[in-house]
Amino acid sequence: MSVVNIEVLIEKWFNKKISLERIEKYCQQLSIKKRRFPEDISQENIRVSCVQRQIHPVNSIERYIDMLCGFMNQAVKDNSHLIIFPENNFFDLFGVIPGFHCLNQILNKKAAKVKDKEKDEKKEFHLKGNNHFLTTIFKGVAKPIEAGIKRIFSLLAKEYGIYIYTGSYILKEKEAIYNAGSLFNPEGNLIGTQKKMHLTDFEVKIGIKRASKMDVYSLPFGKVVCPICMDATYFETFRIAREIGADMVILPIANLEEYTIWKALRGIWPRVQESYLYGLKSSLNGWIVGMHFTGKAGIFAPLLITEKKDGVLSLSPSYEGNHLITANINIKRLYETREKAEYQEDKNTEFEEKYIEKTYSVN
């Protein structure tokens, strides 16, 4: 069977298993207690929740919605205005592929054994074996999953009366695939979709394309941008975020590496310190098809406006498992802190003139 046929077959299968009718019907059945988005929100009392969750392949879209609702319920109970789901927030849906659970278990066990023996070679072993297979799968599932995720989160945002960042999913445009995530308002309307702009080696290998533009979205309590994971390894992303007026950076992650605090420190935390923005990080962890993802959810701010002067407002206690972390953020205070910053916020127009041309060899 040709690759195209496999892709088409997968697409058809996913269209059937995660049909919009099925999603709508189930969401109606859930009889969620409708909540109105609080009208008294201001820039000084914003409450945000970031999801950290473990991959748990599901055999039906209903179980996937149940899992999401668990986090939604908790965020609403915590009086959050915004909830953020992690990168690759769709991995669990591979569970609807016949025979997936068995294959997944075999690959995970095999990888865990190799991991114990040869840490460095583990990743190569699996990626080499799975690249082509994963590209086909991703292309096949992209359209149905995008449609399904958008419908689910639109309905949940409306029912729970909350802003939701969907976490990232595979977006297919023409024949290109991207890693992208969407933002919904409490009326259930799509605010925008942002594609990832810096890729990992793994994503390059499986044919994911990158975007070259970042949009800022105005919410009633502040402006947000939604780059993804590796985008936070590059100061340029946050420099642009600041320039286009962002106050908060939503950053879903799923790190394909063993966790250490030092690896984690290469991402959003230093970016928040240098750019004077709030950083809201959600995270996916666990095993799937022999790959191990780790990472802590966290809410970060410039050192000066955190109690312990460590830049952390809230941080998950562990890099594995399910956690919902919540914190208050205050945009007015952020602006005041920028005015007082000792080591940031200076400008040097002469040095910055033609910086792009001088630095990146771009004409």
Next chain:
Amino acid sequence: MKAASVEWKKNEWKRIDKPKALVYKIKEYLEKAIKEQVDIIVFPGFTGCFFQQLSCPDRSMRNLINKADSREYIEQVKELSQGYKIAICPGTYWQKEKNNIYNESSLIINGEVQLKQRQIYLARWERELGFSRGVKIELREIKDWRLALIISTDVFYPQVSRMAALKGAEIVLSPVGFIGENNRALQISGMWQEVQQNQFFAVESGFNGFLGEQSFWGESVIYAPLEMTEGGDGYLERSSGQQSLIIAELDNKKRRKAISKFDVLSQLNREFYQQMKMFRGR
């Protein structure tokens, strides 16, 4: 390449009461480094300013700046450098040019200033005191290694490190000194993370003395990309406030291997960066 970084505790700075005593102390550390076959040594940020303070009866910060003159200090270090086969970064000093005052550093080898670097961005206290800004960053090749100097406040401006990295810097020498409450997190948000996002080596030397009424702090550290450090923490050596001279062998082969595991600069998105308005041509 073997690199060293100096850190003197506050009480040691307090004991230095004359310019001659400081020169003697520098000499003492050059000798220690030579014994360990060090190729390059970095002294703390503001060491040159401290030298000037020692010969200034009125030690208020503003007065020191008004009388800024680094010539004597540089001459002393140049003279010392003739006696030792080692590249010396003498920390920073205030350099007057016309009516402008810069925080500057340099690399001195065998009696000659081989590289100069002015601080490009200013801290709030430096802005308030009317300092001027440098406008460029240059590299110098020493023993087949490309070196850059990134001074004090510039460690918090990633555009400086990025430019140095893309010009090919393999080692960054960084004399620093911070004001305010001693906070390890602040220092991590500086050169530690610049090393991780640019994957060069950095030799940072922290000033724990005082200038006028202003007290400074800073740990001395030698950094490398995470993947090549023993603890996976990006530290090749650090003083932890306990050692006055830290030394590390900088292995470029290991650095390249580390980069091959996690190559940050290979995924730069130049098309995207054209969205940076601040840096567009004016």
